[in-house]
Amino acid sequence: MAQGISTAATGGRVALDKLGVILAVLVAAGAFLLPFATFRANRIVLGEPRSLLEALAPAEAWALLALVVAGGGVALLRMPIRVKLAASVGVLCALLVAVGRAGTFLTPEGNTFARVSPGSGFWLLLFAFALMMADALSRLALSPGKRLAGLAVAAAILGAILVSGLWNDLSILKEYANRSGAFWREAGTHVLLAFGSLALATASGVPIGIALTRAPGLRGPVLNVLNIVQTIPSIALFGLLIAPMAWIAANVPGASAIGIAGIGAAPALVALYAYSLLPVVSNTVVGLDGVPRQTVDAATGMGMTDRQRLAQVELPLAFPVILTGIRIVLVQNIGLATIAALIGGGGLGVFVFQGIGQTAMDLVLLGAVPTVVLAVAAAIVLDALVEMSERPGVREAHA
Amino acid sequence: MSAGLVVRAIALAILLAFLVAPEAFTPVFAPLTERGAPAIYTQADMLALAMNHLGLVAAAVVAATIVSVGLAIVVTRPFGAEFLPLSRSIANIGQTFPPIAVLALAVPALGFGAAPTFVALFLYGLLPIFENALTGLTNVQPAVREAATGMGMTQRQRLVQVELPLALPVILAGIRLSTVIALATATIGSTVAASTLGEVIIAGLLTNNVAYILQGGLVVGALAVLIYDAFLWLERALARRMGRTA
Amino acid sequence: MIEIDAVTKVYGTQTVVDAVSMTVPSGTIAVIVGTSGSGKTTLMRTINRLVEPTSGAVRIDGEDNRALPAYELRRRIGYAIQGHGLFPHRTVAQNIATVPGLLGWDQKRIANRVDELLDLFQLDPAAFRERMPHELSGGQQQRIGVARALAAEPNILLMDEPYGALDPIIRAKAQEDLLAIQARFGTTIVLVTHDMEEAIRLGHRIAVMDAGKLLQYSKPADIIAKPATPFVKELIGAPERPFRLLSLVRVADLAEPGEAAGAPLDAGLSARDAYAELLWSGREAAPVARDGAIVGRVRLQGLAKQAARPS
Numbered sequence: 001m002a003q004g005i006s007t008a009a010t011g012g013r014v015a016l017d018k019l020g021v022i023l024a025v026l027v028a029a030g031a032f033l034l035p036f037a038t039f040r041a042n043r044i045v046l047g048e049p050r051s052l053l054e055a056l057a058p059a060e061a062w063a064l065l066a067l068v069v070a071g072g073g074v075a076l077l078r079m080p081i082r083v084k085l086a087a088s089v090g091v092l093c094a095l096l097v098a099v100g101r102a103g104t105f106l107t108p109e110g111n112t113f114a115r116v117s118p119g120s121g122f123w124l125l126l127f128a129f130a131l132m133m134a135d136a137l138s139r140l141a142l143s144p145g146k147r148l149a150g151l152a153v154a155a156a157i158l159g160a161i162l163v164s165g166l167w168n169d170l171s172i173l174k175e176y177a178n179r180s181g182a183f184w185r186e187a188g189t190h191v192l193l194a195f196g197s198l199a200l201a202t203a204s205g206v207p208i209g210i211a212l213t214r215a216p217g218l219r220g221p222v223l224n225v226l227n228i229v230q231t232i233p234s235i236a237l238f239g240l241l242i243a244p245m246a247w248i249a250a251n252v253p254g255a256s257a258i259g260i261a262g263i264g265a266a267p268a269l270v271a272l273y274a275y276s277l278l279p280v281v282s283n284t285v286v287g288l289d290g291v292p293r294q295t296v297d298a299a300t301g302m303g304m305t306d307r308q309r310l311a312q313v314e315l316p317l318a319f320p321v322i323l324t325g326i327r328i329v330l331v332q333n334i335g336l337a338t339i340a341a342l343i344g345g346g347g348l349g350v351f352v353f354q355g356i357g358q359t360a361m362d363l364v365l366l367g368a369v370p371t372v373v374l375a376v377a378a379a380i381v382l383d384a385l386v387e388m389s390e391r392p393g394v395r396e397a398h399a
Numbered sequence: 400m401s402a403g404l405v406v407r408a409i410a411l412a413i414l415l416a417f418l419v420a421p422e423a424f425t426p427v428f429a430p431l432t433e434r435g436a437p438a439i440y441t442q443a444d445m446l447a448l449a450m451n452h453l454g455l456v457a458a459a460v461v462a463a464t465i466v467s468v469g470l471a472i473v474v475t476r477p478f479g480a481e482f483l484p485l486s487r488s489i490a491n492i493g494q495t496f497p498p499i500a501v502l503a504l505a506v507p508a509l510g511f512g513a514a515p516t517f518v519a520l521f522l523y524g525l526l527p528i529f530e531n532a533l534t535g536l537t538n539v540q541p542a543v544r545e546a547a548t549g550m551g552m553t554q555r556q557r558l559v560q561v562e563l564p565l566a567l568p569v570i571l572a573g574i575r576l577s578t579v580i581a582l583a584t585a586t587i588g589s590t591v592a593a594s595t596l597g598e599v600i601i602a603g604l605l606t607n608n609v610a611y612i613l614q615g616g617l618v619v620g621a622l623a624v625l626i627y628d629a630f631l632w633l634e635r636a637l638a639r640r641m642g643r644t645a
Numbered sequence: 646m647i648e649i650d651a652v653t654k655v656y657g658t659q660t661v662v663d664a665v666s667m668t669v670p671s672g673t674i675a676v677i678v679g680t681s682g683s684g685k686t687t688l689m690r691t692i693n694r695l696v697e698p699t700s701g702a703v704r705i706d707g708e709d710n711r712a713l714p715a716y717e718l719r720r721r722i723g724y725a726i727q728g729h730g731l732f733p734h735r736t737v738a739q740n741i742a743t744v745p746g747l748l749g750w751d752q753k754r755i756a757n758r759v760d761e762l763l764d765l766f767q768l769d770p771a772a773f774r775e776r777m778p779h780e781l782s783g784g785q786q787q788r789i790g791v792a793r794a795l796a797a798e799p800n801i802l803l804m805d806e807p808y809g810a811l812d813p814i815i816r817a818k819a820q821e822d823l824l825a826i827q828a829r830f831g832t833t834i835v836l837v838t839h840d841m842e843e844a845i846r847l848g849h850r851i852a853v854m855d856a857g858k859l860l861q862y863s864k865p866a867d868i869i870a871k872p873a874t875p876f877v878k879e880l881i882g883a884p885e886r887p888f889r890l891l892s893l894v895r896v897a898d899l900a901e902p903g904e905a906a907g908a909p910l911d912a913g914l915s916a917r918d919a920y921a922e923l924l925w926s927g928r929e930a931a932p933v934a935r936d937g938a939i940v941g942r943v944r945l946q947g948l949a950k951q952a953a954r955p956s
Binding site: 546553561567 | 693695715716717718719721724726727728729730731732733734743744777779790793794803
Binding site for chain 1: 488496507613615
């Protein structure tokens with residue numbers, strides 16, 4: 001699998017890596033053709049491109065260029081996977097540090113209006129080396145525990161950079177500095193919306209799924225209704241819940257006291273919950289259906305009651321599939337929670353839509369980047385958990 | 400079956416009637432409005448919005464199908480096998496990007512309007528089709544593949560005459576998934592000024608008009624359900640022909 | 646004629662086929678027998694180049710099989726496999742038409758050939774042409790698989806455990822059909838099986854393989870009477886030997902003048918079946934009938950002599 005073109009190193013010819021050829025082209029374009037950073041006199045005027053050599057102090061610029069070219073070389077040649085992994089991680093860290101340095105270098109002393117943001121060249125380089133890292137990681141086929149450790153290391157590096165103030169001169173962090181209070185409030189709302197709806201969906205979806213396997217007649221109609229809910233566009237569902245929630249707030253005693261209102265987080269939470277039900281319910285059904293018939297028979301034959309069989313045999317065996325449903329829901333909800341901002345529900349979408357409204361892309365990024373990071377991290381963590389929960393031998397039953 | 404068909408035919412008829420003459424439905428939506436607000440969205444022609452919406456979705460899904468099936472073919476051939484693990488992890492991670500983030504991030508490069516929406520729909524549509532094409536192409540029975548080679552088919556003949564036709568129902572399921580996602584995501588395109596049915600919903604959100612939100616949502620939802628069903632019907636017909644149950 | 650000349654196939658460190666040479670004369674059936682992992686299938690697949698030998702060569706009618714592009718070679722060699730490998734998305738007629746289509750035959754000729762083959766395998770063309778493979782029984786699928794392999798009138802037919810998935814009754818019928826077709830068209834057949842019974846029944850010559858090596862390649866009677874190694878002997882099954890010998894001859898070959906009482910035996914019956922019938926009915930002898938007319942008799946004693954080890 002890990003072989004490149006099989007021109008092998010016979011006759012002194014150098015063996016090239018197929019993916020490396022593509023990466024090298026991307027790296028060359030990112031390093032030499034596209035701007036590394038963009039400079040703007042204020043936050044909404046058009047940016048001026050700055051190449052890699054213009055964006056950094058000469059010594060740093062040449063050092064970075066040398067590192068990037070060396071990284072591209074490692075990508076291009078056939079080398080052990082661990083070497084490739086180390087090279088890609090090294091260059092990625094250097095890029096993250098350099099982009100912060102570029103912000104400091106390009107911002108005139110004491111100018112609070114100027115904005116420096118990463119340019120297309122930076123993004124392309126980041127993409128190319130992230131691809132190289134992803135390739136190395138997928139070939140290494142790391143155990144779930146190691147993947148989690150890797151994620152923790154990446155989070156630590158990111159946290160260290162943020163705390164150190166290295167990126168403080170970048171536009172996205174200037175947007176953050178102007179509204180740090182709002183950022184953490186909305187981020188909290190975002191997490192609450194995504195996880196709260198997930199908790200509700202799990203607490204009710206799993207029992208519904210169990211019920212459907214016990215009453216097959218209900219299965220088709222219930223799953224159909226949940227399917228149709230999924231086809232309603234999110235912004236419409238969010239909007240449609242405003243009226244009934246307002247009605248409940250006005251007419252049910254005590255409802256408004258616990259935070260139910262027509263506008264705000266409550267309709268968003270309900271909408272996310274509605275979208276979450278289908279994956280949880282259908283995966284519970286599929287998971288329970290996937291328990292081998294002989295196993296169920298054996299459990300019954302040994303004298304287990306229905307409840308004992310469910311708790312001790314069926315649910316443990318179906319657990320990985322149910323967890324996969326939860327993974328789908330969590331990742332989907334982290335993305336969908338951005339839409340809540342449209343109906344005043346808060347969340348990181350607030351910055352995305354404000355940014356779109358003001359054509360301030362830095363503000364869009366302030367909302368979008370944390371959302372993407374959160375979603376990717378959630379996917380990695382839950383994929384690892386799903387894999388850990390699949391004990392050997394059990395996996396085949398669900399394959 | 401026939402009862403379901405009747406329900407679908409009625410849904411389609413109502414949908415078409417609404418798109419052609421939305422004003423005729425004023426009495427239905429009027430009770431939902433407050434303070435004499437208009438019951439039917441008339442700033443733009445409903446039919447034109449629907450056609451735009453469908454056109455955008457169709458263009459994005461066709462482009463996504465061509466690219467992802469092509470990619471799946473490449474990584475399942477011997478010379479592209481190297482890219483298989485990477486393409487799997489990209490597909491996996493790529494799916495975690497929220498559509499609204501893709502949409503917003505495409506705006507700086509492409510400006511407002513249909514272009515960033517097309518890009519978001521296209522990127523978001525790639526992954527389900529790619530996953531399914533990969534599954535379909537790798538799940539062809541070894542005996543069938545062996546027979547094709549043994550009878551003297553070239554690589555290309557085997558792909559075109561055997562592997563792709565056999566993978567078709569699974570690929571179609573991926574296209575169906577992408578289409579339904581794209582139909583819903585295209586409404587979000589209206590936040591970056593693409594002219595889709597999302598315009599109606601956004602107008603409703605901005606003016607606090609439930610009637611607008613409901614008609615926009617219902618039209619998109621009905622389109623999605625009908626298209627979903629049509630795909631499902633086609634997949635089942637194909638699968639039945641091959642003696643499999645879908 | 647197929648000449649396999651010192652063919653060796655090595656996968657990594659494992660030698661799957663080890664310097665095997667054998668010749669299959671035109672118009673005969675060679676059966677390769679062995680346990681799983683013996684290299685029998687790999688050896689057969691070097692003939693149509695589904696496997697390229699590490700060393701050695703395969704010649705067909707004197708010409709190296711690498712003279713043509715692999716796919717062109719394969720179109721001239723019929724190929725039928727276990728589990729038939731029918732294309733599930735194509736009708737019976739389209740399946741049979743595969744190789745003629747690849748060879749660019751015109752539609753009329755293809756349609757005629759499809760009907761001819763369906764007739765040959767006792768499947769009514771009008772009823773079966775448009776059926777899909779999954780609508781057929783296992784035996785019918787298998788017959789279509791062989792029909793498809795024969796569609797372009799190949800001189801050579803390779804068969805990889807073709808009857809492995811069939812129940813005993815249908816298998817016996819399929820084997821009869823194959824013998825009839827081979828006799829009619831004079832096709833050279835190489836068939837791989839793990840079943841010695843099948844090998845003795847079908848093969849003009851039997852090749853026994855174990856651990857990549859060809860242990861013995863002889864006529865069935867020689868394999869039974871003079872097994873070259875203990876492994877061959879074990880594969881035949883020592884207690885089965887007399888009966889295996891009997892199964893090689895027909896009643897007609899052993900009929901002698903004379904009369905006997907009771908129901909007549911058909912001349913086409915194998916001597917083994919005749920022996921069993923005589924034991925079961927408690928007779929010393931039985932009349933032999935061909936096309937309804939009595940042509941002589943067989944005796945228990947004569948059959949027993951036939952079952953004894955040849956001197």
